[in-house]
Amino acid sequence: MPMPQVPFDDRGLAYGDGLFETVLLRDGQPVLWEYHHARLSKGCQRLNIPLPSARQLSQAWQAPPRAALEVLKLILTRGSGGRGYAIPNQVAPRLMTRRTPFTTNETHWREGVCVRMCQLRLGHQPLLAGIKHLNRLENVLARQEWQEPDIAEGLLTDQASNVVEATSMNLFWSSEGRLYTPYIDRCGVEGTLRAALLSEGLIHESRLSAAALSSVERLWVGNSVQGVWPVRELRDAHGSRLAAWPRFKADPLQVAAHRLLGYPGTFLS
Structure with missing residues (x-):
């Protein structure tokens, strides 16, 4: 129609x-x-x-x-x-x-993705934080920063250099065996998959500086349409590698998230 x-x-x-x-x-x-x-x-x-x-x-x-x-x-x-x-x-x-x-991208589920940092920084506006309003110019500008086909997403920081989200997905990481996602109280979008995972107590909110991003145990991006993509490589805004993560036999976040979406649980081996 x-x-x-x-x-x-x-x-x-x-x-x-x-x-x-x-x-x-x-x-x-x-x-x-x-x-x-x-x-x-x-x-x-x-x-x-x-x-x-x-x-x-x-x-x-x-x-x-x-x-x-x-x-x-x-x-x-x-x-x-x-x-x-x-x-x-x-x-x-x-x-x-x-x-x-819609067709899912099972290659990204199975093999993981490469992401990069964006130069654009999200402005703080608590009144708009969390909601999915129609003015997405920050995301549009950030997405223009790369054209390489092997880069699946760009990560966005705020004015305080904390990582907030990807251009069209939420961000997740693990540290000391616990699963986390950034606070969305100053800027960014509260994704519905993120909300469901928080509601079930499967992830926790925390702040993560851009400088500490490369030292997390594991990293993911995800949303309620695409599911969860494990991040295998992180690059800076100029294309240089900042960190890489190996594939794992078990992926607790992907299993939990895909159960909520009705997708297969894990593809990593």
Whole structure:
């Protein structure tokens, strides 16, 4: 189904005044929907946009599936109107959705990936931290920093030189046998897979400086669509190797995360 044309005065188009969710559909049913809905609700509260009803949202996946795995993208804007940055007196949110077939990258699951540090640093804005708002210019600029096909992701630090996330995934690491993920209280996106792992007590929040990143026991990037990719090599922003990790027979984070997503548990051997 084609996306509807967005009016010229839509505030999401003009100002990034809105939110989005990217949801894995398995056999037509949303995976981790509880966490997606919670993040969307938090974003609506932060931006003061009315939350669509459960019926409105569920209509996005009522059509028969076209593939066993699909990705559903929900875009919610404040709608049209208002004078400049001032919001209209009567807000009429605009909800748009699109479903596309999806294929997992089992090579990344099995062999791991190479990632690099980005030069761009995320700005601190606690009011926007965690939510998936439409203004992703920092991520767009960061993704322009590399073109090498063997680099799967770029890691982003904040103004205090702490690692926060990857350009489109959350970050995880192990230290002394415990699994961690960065705090998302100043900037960054609270991924739904990350939220589910935290809810089950499988990972813990901590701060990690960019300088300490190369000394962690193991490193991963992951999200609720792609699953978890073990990091086998870390490079700096100029392409020089900072660290490398061997493949392991057991991958506790991948097993736990993929159980939540319905993916195979581990491919490393």
